[in-house]
Amino acid sequence: MVMATTLALVLAAADVAEPDVSEAEPQPRLVIDVYPGATMRGLLLGIPLGGLMLHLPVSVTWAIGPQTALYAQLAFTVAVPGYGPDGVTIGASLGPQFSFGPSALRGFFLTPLFTAQVTSARSQLGTARCAGPVDFGATWSAAAMLGLQAGYQWTWGHRHIAVMLGASVGYAYDNHGAFIDAFGVQRGTALCGQPMRRDQGFVFGVNTELFRIGFAL
Numbered sequence: 001m002v003m004a005t006t007l008a009l010v011l012a013a014a015d016v017a018e019p020d021v022s023e024a025e026p027q028p029r030l031v032i033d034v035y036p037g038a039t040m041r042g043l044l045l046g047i048p049l050g051g052l053m054l055h056l057p058v059s060v061t062w063a064i065g066p067q068t069a070l071y072a073q074l075a076f077t078v079a080v081p082g083y084g085p086d087g088v089t090i091g092a093s094l095g096p097q098f099s100f101g102p103s104a105l106r107g108f109f110l111t112p113l114f115t116a117q118v119t120s121a122r123s124q125l126g127t128a129r130c131a132g133p134v135d136f137g138a139t140w141s142a143a144a145m146l147g148l149q150a151g152y153q154w155t156w157g158h159r160h161i162a163v164m165l166g167a168s169v170g171y172a173y174d175n176h177g178a179f180i181d182a183f184g185v186q187r188g189t190a191l192c193g194q195p196m197r198r199d200q201g202f203v204f205g206v207n208t209e210l211f212r213i214g215f216a217l
Contacts, residue, residue, distance in 0.1 A: 006089060030062050034213065060072050061097060067098065074093045076199075088120045093113045099153075109162075112147070112148055112191070120139050142164070142173050150166065174200070176199060178203050
């Protein structure tokens with residue numbers, strides 16, 4: 001009788017202490033990420049130029065639904081090569097992020113993106129211009145692109161990491177060639193001190209940031 005009573009009390013205490021699994025753990029709604037791989041790659045890329053290239057992208061991902069989020073990125077680059085003028089690149093990307101995992105901030109995802117980028121190009125002064133519909137000034141070139149980014153993301157606690165690859169196509173004014181890089185190297189620096197030619201036309205770009213890490217709120 002005593003043993004039965006004791007067992008009943010233990011089972012009752014265990015039942016009280018057992019957490020209510022019916023209450024789902026609150027899911028993060030906002031992620032703020034940085035891109036250490038892209039920043040390091042910019043620093044390494046500056047070595048052959050004999051100078052410094054500082055590339056600082058920051059992104060925000062806001063979950064607006066169970067499988068949908070809004071992704072926005074702002075990137076700022078300063079290039080100080082060992083020859084030629086300094087350069088500055090400013091880029092912004094925006095688009096919806098569709099998740100195929102357990103939540104909007106977990107699992108495989110696809111992100112269609114619109115990207116706009118402007119780059120200082122003082123090395124192009126004195127060459128023929130094709131400024132386009134929006135003229136930012138004689139030392140600037142501009143590009144607008146549509147692209148797709150695919151990757152996989154993990155969110156646990158207040159930590160977030162994502163790996164991704166992507167590509168984009170679009171149109172550029174006062175660009176040097178058909179390739180758009182995140183650093184603006186082909187527009188912000190000069191070759192052997194000579195002004196670069198200015199091209200207007202269709203361009204393409206590749207997302208080589210590879211991964212991002214940050215905080216989930």
